[in-house]
Each structure stands twice: as structure tokens, then as C-alpha cells.
Amino acid sequence: MDERQTLISLENVSVAFGKERSVAVTDKVSFDIKKGEFFALVGESGCGKSVTAMSILKLLPEPGAKISSGKVLFEGKNLLELSSKELKLIRGKKIACIFQEAMAALNPVLSIRKQLEEAKLKEDSPERILELMRFAGFSDPERVLNSYPHELSGGMLQRICIVMALLPRPSLLIADEPTTALDVTVQAQVMELLKKLSKEFGTAVLLITHNMGLVAQYASRVAVMYAGRIVECGFAEEVIKNPMHPYTKGLLAALPDGKKSLKDLQSIPGNVPAPVDFVEGCRFCDRCFNAKPCCKDFPPLYENENHWTRCFFPVHLSENS
Numbered sequence: 001m002d003e004r005q006t007l008i009s010l011e012n013v014s015v016a017f018g019k020e021r022s023v024a025v026t027d028k029v030s031f032d033i034k035k036g037e038f039f040a041l042v043g044e045s046g047c048g049k050s051v052t053a054m055s056i057l058k059l060l061p062e063p064g065a066k067i068s069s070g071k072v073l074f075e076g077k078n079l080l081e082l083s084s085k086e087l088k089l090i091r092g093k094k095i096a097c098i099f100q101e102a103m104a105a106l107n108p109v110l111s112i113r114k115q116l117e118e119a120k121l122k123e124d125s126p127e128r129i130l131e132l133m134r135f136a137g138f139s140d141p142e143r144v145l146n147s148y149p150h151e152l153s154g155g156m157l158q159r160i161c162i163v164m165a166l167l168p169r170p171s172l173l174i175a176d177e178p179t180t181a182l183d184v185t186v187q188a189q190v191m192e193l194l195k196k197l198s199k200e201f202g203t204a205v206l207l208i209t210h211n212m213g214l215v216a217q218y219a220s221r222v223a224v225m226y227a228g229r230i231v232e233c234g235f236a237e238e239v240i241k242n243p244m245h246p247y248t249k250g251l252l253a254a255l256p257d258g259k260k261s262l263k264d265l266q267s268i269p270g271n272v273p274a275p276v277d278f279v280e281g282c283r284f285c286d287r288c289f290n291a292k293p294c295c296k297d298f299p300p301l302y303e304n305e306n307h308w309t310r311c312f313f314p315v316h317l318s319e320n321s
């Protein structure tokens with residue numbers, strides 16, 4: 001049981017896109033992240049992970065996107081009700097973000113030093129930049145600080161983005177697929193750095209990923225997202241050991257574990273439906289090995305201690321019956 005205090009809670013957040021015809025892309029998304037926790041949001045491409053992350057700081061494109069319901073509670077306030085001026089005090093300061101393409105987040109014509117100095121709090125000394133650079137694994141920070149983005153590798157740039165995000169001492173770092181563009185060795189360095197900062201600085205991390213392997217290795221809790229809904233949530237170890245939702249089981253079966261041969265890796269048949277095709281009942285129905293006629297209705301909540309799912313026939317119950 002994790003007794004840490006809650007840092008941020010999403011309560012029934014729904015997002016729709018479209019000017020003339022509004023199409024719901026996420027449906028009553030709820031989860032909370034504790035202080036200093038490493039939390040993962042996992043699901044296939046198009047499930048609504050980035051839309052959920054962007055809804056937290058109202059970063060969705062306007063006009064076009066609309067947060068149609070819900071609350072995001074942070075430090076006693078609903079972020080969705082704050083003015084742009086109030087949100088500016090939170091974005092990049094108390095809640096920071098890093099994305100897949102580190103290069104796009106940096107200014108190509110400014111040195112790394114200049115960009116980090118701009119991100120640093122006025123009251124902090126320049127030594128803080130050097131400290132964080134060393135923390136991020138740069139053994140010769142002065143050389144890197146004098147470089148321009150095009151002179152550095154993708155992994156170095158992503159670590160610089162993390163340093164930049166940490167300078168204002170955020171309590172939450174949202175990392176949206178931060179390692180997808182990197183090769184496996186560099187991916188591990190960036191993930192280790194994220195893990196280390198949650199441990200040493202108490203910064204909570206919301207890792208957005210399609211990779212269950214990263215969840216297994218790094219996350220303390222996980223929410224599994226499918227077609228705009230959270231379908232399962234719990235401690236990562238428990239969810240991986242005893243997945244309740246057939247979708248989670250499918251994601252895990254597709255994961256290489258060093259023992260399975262290529263032919264034993266099972267991909268989930270079919271694709272995530274497009275938002276225009278979303279139904280009210282279970283959206284995984286067409287791909288589910290366990291589907292029954294009643295699954296056309298909205299799935300009930302099944303909860304076991306700190307682990308819950310929305311499904312008519314959770315995996316472990318069906319397998320034991």
C-alpha cells in the first residue's frame with residue numbers, strides 16, 4: 001500500500017475534438033499520482049495518452065479541442081478552471097513536460113548554456129546547472145554547455161531537456177514517449193535518469209509509453225488506456241503478475257521476455273478503433289478472446305484492493321471458473 005500523499009488527481013476528464021461535429025476522444029479519465037511517484041500511462045497508438053497528458057495543463061489545440069467534463073486537482077485547485085495567467089505559473093515550473101523529439105524542444109541557434117540559463121530560477125546560482133548536468137550523467141558539463149543542439153546526440157539532447165525541465169524544481173514531470181526516438185542503450189540511460197530524479201529529488205514522473213517493458217522495469221503504478229478509457233489501474237508489479245483486463249493481458253503477451261521465441265510473441269488481433277467509431281459498451285469487444293454478448297453494455301468496475309479494472313469478465317476470474 002502506497003501511503004504517500006496525492007500530488008495530482010484527474011477526475012472524469014473527457015476531451016472532444018471537432019468544430020462542427022464534436023467527437024469524444026477520451027472518456028472520463030481518472031487516476032491520481034502520489035508525491036514522488038513513478039506512474040505510467042500505457043496503451044497502443046491512438047488510445048488517447050497524449051491527449052490526456054495535454055489536458056492536464058490545458059495544452060490542447062484551440063480552437064478544435066474541448067475538455068467537455070472533469071477536474072484536474074493540483075495543490076487544492078482545479079487546473080481546468082484556472083486563467084491562462086494562473087496556468088503560466090504552473091506550466092514548466094511546478095509541472096514540466098518533455099516529449100519524444102528533444103531536438104524540437106530546443107532552440108537551434110542558442111547554445112545549451114544560454115537555454116539552461118534562461119530556464120534557471122533567478123535565485124539559483126549557475127552552479128545549479130552544473131550540478132544537474134552531472135546528475136544527468138555529463139562528466140564534462142562545460143563542454144556540453146558550450147555546444148549547440150545540432151552538435152549533440154539524441155540521447156544527450158533528451159538528457160538536457162530533462163535538466164532544463166528540472167531547473168525550476170517541478171513536483172511533476174510529464175514524459176511523453178521520451179525514449180521512442182532513441183536506441184536501446186541510450187533509452188536505458190534516459191530511463192535510469194528519470195527513475196533517479198523521482199528517487200533523489202522527490203519529483204513525480206508521469207511516463208507515457210506504449211512499451212510494457214518500460215512499465216515493468218520502472219513504474220511503481222500503471223494505468224492502462226484503451227480507446228479513450230482507463231481499463232485497468234494498479235501497482236505495476238501486481239498488474240503485470242495478475243492482469244485483470246484482457247487488453248492488458250494482450251499487451252503483456254506481446255512483450256519479449258528473453259524466454260519467448262519470436263513465434264510465441266502474440267500480437268493482439270485488430271486495431272484500436274477510431275474515435276468516430278467509439279461505442280458506449282466495451283470498446284475492446286471486437287479484439288477480445290473473452291467477449292460475450294453482454295459486453296455490448298458499459299463494463300462494470302471490478303476492484304481488488306488497490307487494483308481495478310472495467311470488464312465484464314476479468315481475466316483471473318474467467319481463468320479460475
Ligand SMILES: Nc1ncnc2c1ncn2[C@@H]1O[C@H](COP(=O)(O)OP(=O)(O)OP(=O)(O)O)[C@@H](O)[C@H]1O
Binds near residue numbers: 017025047064275
Ligand atoms: N488535434 C487533433 N485533432 C483531432 N483529433 C486528434 C487531435 N489530436 C489527437 N487526436 C485524436 O485523438 C486520439 C488520441 O490521440 P493521442 O495522440 O492522444 O494518442 P496516443 O495514445 O498518444 O498515441 P501515440 O502512442 O501514437 O502517441 C486519436 O484518435 C487522434 O487521432
Ligand code: SF4
Binds near residue numbers: 282285
Ligand atoms: S468487457 Fe467483455 S469484451 Fe470487454 S474486455 Fe471484458 S471480457 Fe472482453
Ligand SMILES: [Mg+2]
Binds near residue numbers: 049050051176
Ligand atoms: Mg502520444
